[in-house]
Amino acid sequence: MLSALIWLPIVAATVLLCWPGTLSAAWAQRSAAIAAGAALAIAIALFFQFDPQIHDWQLLEQLPWIEQLGLGYRLGVDGLSLPLVGLNALLTFLIIAGLERQEQRSRLYYGLMLLLSGAVSGAFLAQDLLLFFVFYEVELIPLYLLISIWGGARRGYAATKFLIYTALSGALLLIGFLALTILSGAGSFAYNPNLAAVLPIAQQVTLLVLILVAFGIKTPIVPFHTWLPDAHVEASTPVSMMLAGVLLKLGTYGILRFGLGLFPQVWPIVAPWLAGLAVVSTLYGSLSAIVQQDMKKMVAYSSIGHMGYILLAAAAATPLSLLGAVCQMISHGLISALLFLEVGFVYSRTGTRDLRVLQGLLTPERGLPIVGSLMILAVMASGGLPGMVGFIAEFMIFRGSFSTFTVQTLFCMVGTGLTSVYFLLLVNRAFFGRLPDQMETLPNVALREHIPALMLATLIVIFGVQPQWLVVWTEPATAALGNLAVIASRALDALT
Template sequence: MLSALIWIPILGAIVIGLLPGSISDQSLRRTAIATVSIALAVSLWIATQFDVINIGLQFQEDLPWLEPLGLTYRLGLDGLSLPLIVLNCFLTLIALFSTPPAVQRPRLYYLLILVINAAVAGAFLAHNLLLFFLFYELELIPLYLLIGIWGGAKRGYASTKFLIYTAVSGILILIAFLGLTWLSGATSFEYNPALTEALPLTSQVILLGAILIGFGIKIPLFPLHTWLPDAHVEASTPISVLLAGVLLKLGTYGLLRFGLQLFPQAWAVLAPYLAIWAVVSVLFGAFTAIAQTDMKKMVAYSSVGHMGFILLAAAAATPLSLLGCVFQMVSHGLISALLFALVGVVYTKTGTRDITVLKGLLTPERGLPIVGSLMILGVMASAGIPGMVGFISEFLIFRGSFIAFPVQTLLSMIGTGLTAVYFLLLVNRTFFGRLPDQFANLPPVSWSERIPSIAVAVLIVLLGLQPSWLVHWTETTTTAMLSEYPTIAVHSAPTQSHPVSVLPLE
């Protein structure tokens, strides 16, 4: 059944590629939307059949493939990957609905989006190291083309920079996988946390270092982030929705799946330094966002800061903080998708994203009142206001991380306050005040432009009011991730007088 999540979009892409040249652009669009809708329905059906008590992999598929190379087609689902699978399908559908009907070269455009959807699903489901790497790399070229062909004026620079950074990320991850297989003496690339148990701690730390940098580029974390603002600024709105909402989650997912789970002993050694890295990323992202005047670049830098929260929670490695990790991945995916979609509408209607120029867009008669209202909701969610999914994720992260790293957690909480600062600056300058004459009588926002943002906003509120839905899927898995390794939670930074203390998890 899991293969359907990969092959449905692949088959949809093939159909779009083979449709006759005389077919209308609208038919291509409908085909892509129907394909992803089916994949979303399948993911939701799987979610209803998911056994929340079972700590092992579910719906497993294990088929021989290139066995001499150690590559098997092994898929599995647990509480870590399930929310991300649903998120992938949902936000891909939102991206398709956000695409202008008159997009240029629609056949190639929709085909590439479906390939990305399949690649991301495969990466979240793969339980063979080499298979994960293949899916991880499969999304590289389609996204490069989507930025390079449908991007802004500097799309060539942005897409090339993205390509180089992501290629380096993949190389480091592959080196770590090859090194683990070789040093452990394994005969295949099967995902097996027991492989690292016999390795010297030094080898584990080196391999984990490659994993951290590789996925740190993808997340991205400071100072590996410089490709992200350029990519977002030049990418079209639907691609920014996919990039921030889904593709960055490959990095955070990989950090937990292949860092924390594969190298628990090395993780315990490096955890204090990871917590410091997280604080730096949180504060850098927040302070840099404050300095931006481009709405899209501000939202992009906010992603750097919010991804730092996930690293902090992973470094703390407590059941509550890991639950917060998954919540933050879903929360950030929804909130960033909403904000990028709304920024796209503002740019389409006004022709600018400069917050020093825009003003008064909340004006009911002539402005963009619905867009402004949804933007305020998105800003509140990102700032962690109660009743929104952002509050739940940050509460879990801070509550779970404080046990292990109280100082780093308190410093990271400053980032939440700064989030409110820069987004309030954005809202106050852009949506309040007197609407300038140059923006008088803006084109109306159609329902096709409103519906994607409204759908995401509704989900942000629902998950904020009913977080138990997501806890129901995730809690058993995140707890089991640590119960299998009872010496993983590091509770203090190493010094000569106070070395790393590793406390058991009851």
């Protein structure tokens, strides 16, 4: 099942790209939608095959690959990766099947989307350090092309900047993985939580910092964040949805899996620094969002702030904070995808995202009332309104981190208030007031085009009202990871 989840989209992408003769845009979209729907069905089936009471890897697949290098094809899924795999499959299907058809070079576009989705699933499911790195690097290629071909006026600059930053991230990650395997004397690159335990403390700290910087670029954490606003502003709406909804989670997932998971013994040494960076990222992202006049750039900076919450939770490394971190990944994935989708509708109907120009879009007669309503729901969820998934995720993070990093948690809680400020500014300026007389009646958004947004909004509310349906899959895995960090911290105290 795990291999099918990875290779079905990749094979479908290869068929689309290599299909002899011409293929209409409609058929390219239908073919990609069938492949994405099949991958989503497999992801849903995973939840039925998965035992939520077991915290360890399940549904393991192992095959020898390059034995001379210690590289094996090892896949597995646990409570940390399962929700992210489901999120990736869901967003891919909604984007391909539900959004407006891409007419320009459609075969290449949908093929790259499927390739991107398959590579991301491979990274979440990889149980081998080098195999993870391979998928981590493969996803750069389709994303770079999706931005540079279908992006905005400065797409070349944004795509190149993204490629340079993330290539640097991959290089640091490869150095860290190679050094960890060689220094520990391991015979293979198989994921092993005890891999670093045999190394001296100084070597562990050095390798951990190297890996954290690599994933910090991907997350992104301030000061490695500057590629993200440019990439979002220039990317098309579907690419922005994938970038914010799924691809940023490769960074936060890597921090938990390969940072805390491999180096629990020295995690307390770097944790205060991470908590400080979490505060900086949260406040910087939130304050930067307040001063933006471009709706899309405001949402992009909000992502930087919300990734800071996950970094705080990882630094605290308590069972509750880690559970909140995974919930925040899913919460942010759903909410940010909805926000970028609605911003895309505004731009396609009005021709602008400038908050100094937009006004009164909620007007029922000539405006975009459904778009405005869904945007209001998304900003309330992002601001942590009770009854929506954003609230429960942030509450668990702050409650789980407060006892460990009290001051840092309080500063990050300020970020929640700032989220309400900048999103209220967005909604008030763009959607309330009187629609200008010079702006003609805006083209309607067809009901079919609203289906992806309505599905995202439904999940945001369902998981907010009944969060147990989300946390049940993750709680055993994050509890085990948090307990491991506690035990390792006590061992480090005894050693020092």
